[in-house]
Amino acid sequence: RARVLAVAAQKGGVGKTTTAVNLAVAFARYEGLRTLLLDLDGQGHVGAALASQFTDGDTTTLSDVLLGHGRDVDELVHPTRIAGLWLVPSDKGLAATEGILAGRIGKEFLLRGAIRRARERFDVVVIDCPPNLGNLTLNALTASDACLVPCDMSVLAMGGVADLLGVVETLRDRLDHDVRIAGIVPTRVDRRNARVTAAVMEGLDTAWGDLVCRTRIPVSSALARAQMDGVNVFDYDATSPGAVAYRELASEVATRLALR
Amino acid sequence: RARVLAVAAQKGGVGKTTTAVNLAVAFARYEGLRTLLLDLDGQGHVGAALASQFTDGDTTTLSDVLLGHGRDVDELVHPTRIAGLWLVPSDKGLAATEGILAGRIGKEFLLRGAIRRARERFDVVVIDCPPNLGNLTLNALTASDACLVPCDMSVLAMGGVADLLGVVETLRDRLDHDVRIAGIVPTRVDRRNARVTAAVMEGLDTAWGDLVCRTRIPVSSALARAQMDGVNVFDYDATSPGAVAYRELASEVATRLALR
Numbered sequence: 165r166a167r168v169l170a171v172a173a174q175k176g177g178v179g180k181t182t183t184a185v186n187l188a189v190a191f192a193r194y195e196g197l198r199t200l201l202l203d204l205d206g207q208g209h210v211g212a213a214l215a216s217q218f219t220d221g222d223t224t225t226l227s228d229v230l231l232g233h234g235r236d237v238d239e240l241v242h243p244t245r246i247a248g249l250w251l252v253p254s255d256k257g258l259a260a261t262e263g264i265l266a267g268r269i270g271k272e273f274l275l276r277g278a279i280r281r282a283r284e285r286f287d288v289v290v291i292d293c294p295p296n297l298g299n300l301t302l303n304a305l306t307a308s309d310a311c312l313v314p315c316d317m318s319v320l321a322m323g324g325v326a327d328l329l330g331v332v333e334t335l336r337d338r339l340d341h342d343v344r345i346a347g348i349v350p351t352r353v354d355r356r357n358a359r360v361t362a363a364v365m366e367g368l369d370t371a372w373g374d375l376v377c378r379t380r381i382p383v384s385s386a387l388a389r390a391q392m393d394g395v396n397v398f399d400y401d402a403t404s405p406g407a408v409a410y411r412e413l414a415s416e417v418a419t420r421l422a423l424r
Numbered sequence: 425r426a427r428v429l430a431v432a433a434q435k436g437g438v439g440k441t442t443t444a445v446n447l448a449v450a451f452a453r454y455e456g457l458r459t460l461l462l463d464l465d466g467q468g469h470v471g472a473a474l475a476s477q478f479t480d481g482d483t484t485t486l487s488d489v490l491l492g493h494g495r496d497v498d499e500l501v502h503p504t505r506i507a508g509l510w511l512v513p514s515d516k517g518l519a520a521t522e523g524i525l526a527g528r529i530g531k532e533f534l535l536r537g538a539i540r541r542a543r544e545r546f547d548v549v550v551i552d553c554p555p556n557l558g559n560l561t562l563n564a565l566t567a568s569d570a571c572l573v574p575c576d577m578s579v580l581a582m583g584g585v586a587d588l589l590g591v592v593e594t595l596r597d598r599l600d601h602d603v604r605i606a607g608i609v610p611t612r613v614d615r616r617n618a619r620v621t622a623a624v625m626e627g628l629d630t631a632w633g634d635l636v637c638r639t640r641i642p643v644s645s646a647l648a649r650a651q652m653d654g655v656n657v658f659d660y661d662a663t664s665p666g667a668v669a670y671r672e673l674a675s676e677v678a679t680r681l682a683l684r
């Protein structure tokens with residue numbers, strides 16, 4: 165039965181999608197894990213990031229499954245052209261769905277109930293979350309064994325990490341759900357902005373010490389260019405600093421979570 | 425009575441807050457406009473960006489005002505150390521508030537009703553929005569005369585602009601509210617990533633031609649460093665490319681909206 169990993173961060177643009185996509189590809193290609201990538205963000209950027217490597221062909225949507233009864237994301241699993249990687253795409257109705265599910269009993273647990281059959285078929289599920297700590301992110305967290313938190317080199321992103329850890333604490337106390345922090349990933353690390361980078365890295369270390377991943381994701385234009393071309397970074401340029409770092413991160417996370 | 429300008433974009437991290445803050449400071453300092461900056465994002469990054477230049481001291485919150493009856497953001501106006509600039513800070517409860525107001529009749533119009541008295545006292549109100557097209561952003565749009573849309577050099581950000589313009593269209597048809605697009609601002613323009621920049625600039629021009637601002641905001645580490653120090657970019661380094669660009673943008677937007 166699959167381990168489930170949520171990629172979440174309150175701050176916008178810190179690299180959640182870039183991390184979820186390239187980590188999932190690395191799990192499949194380099195760690196030999198049957199991987200399911202699930203896009204829980206109505207922006208649909210996971211599908212865009214792999215646009216040239218998968219085809220969305222369904223009338224059923226993730227919103228239908230979340231709001232339905234006895235349904236499972238299993239119905240929505242699409243193959244990709246990357247061996248070992250499957251995808252559940254998001255849909256444009258997800259933002260509205262977040263509002264609708266707010267009225268449901270146990271609104272935080274709808275995804276957990278709809279992921280059981282899919283979990284039987286994979287080794288790991290990676291969930292990309294929207295830039296907030298709302299109901300969709302809560303659903304991802306309660307459906308997950310662990311949470312990976314991308315954090316860029318800004319004091320704003322660090323504030324977002326603190327807020328997310330507060331939410332994880334509330335889930336533990338009030339809803340009795342334990343989601344482990346797989347790690348806080350320093351992202352968009354720019355050697356040209358040494359002063360800011362040093363200040364943020366020190367802040368992360370002081371606040372969360374051993375929760376901070378050893379692997380840092382550097383600024384690497386290949387990551388942005390690959391996303392623009394709808395291709396994962398390893399197929400775009402496996403020698404780029406971004407590709408090397410995400411491969412390393414996959415290995416570090418696979419070890420931390422005993423995925424293989 | 426003040427012109428009201430929403431700074432909105434669905435995509436995370438494209439520079440909404442950086443734009444709202446520095447544009448508001450430039451309106452006050454260089455365009456001579458009595459300016460109110462309103463933080464509608466529960467992340468509270470406007471307050472963080474000006475942390476060293478204002479003091480938050482209130483038991484009343486923006487959530488209280490939005491959910492109350494007959495209240496006005498007037499009650500929450502704080503002075504800053506920047507002559508001509510006042511601030512209405514956000515509060516941590518805003519994310520929950522977004523859920524609560526979903527049940528209200530005319531949920532999109534709560535801010536419009538709560539901004540009337542404040543408008544009497546200023547020349548322009550600038551509203552910073554969260555990274556989504558949810559109820560808070562809708563409240564900003566219906567309270568606004570115009571919307572400024574930051575867009576960074578990524579195909580994902582462009583997709584977000586298209587979604588936002590779709591929402592503006594729906595507000596027009598269904599709710600009879602006309603919010604003009606003040607402009608689409610190219611942000612984080614990086615001369616080092618020439619290929620991606622050229623592709624996105626061409627895409628913006630093809631899709632939205634004269635809606636695209638003449639002023640482009642370059643990547644400028646002073647913008648990130650100023651935010652880290654809780655100071656606006658003009659006081660941090662007025663000669664930096666970021667400061668020069670935001671001053672220019674303020675002039676361009678003031679002209680487009682006939683603010684002075």
Ligand SMILES: Nc1ncnc2c1ncn2[C@@H]1O[C@H](COP(=O)(O)OP(=O)(O)OP(=O)(O)O)[C@@H](O)[C@H]1O
Nearest residue numbers: 176177178179180181182295382383384388436578
């Ligand atoms: N390490 C990096 N180097 C260069 N560009 C990057 C890096 N990481 C992400 N990017 C680019 O930065 C932008 C934001 O990244 P991404 O969309 O993954 O962030 P996000 O946290 O998912 O955003 P959102 O909050 O909107 O969901 C994208 O255009 C992406 O290609």
Ligand SMILES: Nc1ncnc2c1ncn2[C@@H]1O[C@H](COP(=O)(O)OP(=O)(O)OP(=O)(O)O)[C@@H](O)[C@H]1O
Nearest residue numbers: 176318436437438439440441442555642643644648
């Ligand atoms: N032109 C620029 N050059 C360099 N850094 C920038 C620039 N614009 C913004 N930044 C930095 O990029 C990060 C994201 O910017 P900002 O917080 O303003 O975006 P946002 O759209 O408000 O994000 P969110 O979606 O989380 O609200 C911040 O750390 C900011 O300091």
Ligand SMILES: [Mg+2]
Nearest residue numbers: 180181205209
């Ligand atoms: Mg994303």
Ligand SMILES: [Mg+2]
Nearest residue numbers: 440441465469
């Ligand atoms: Mg912001």
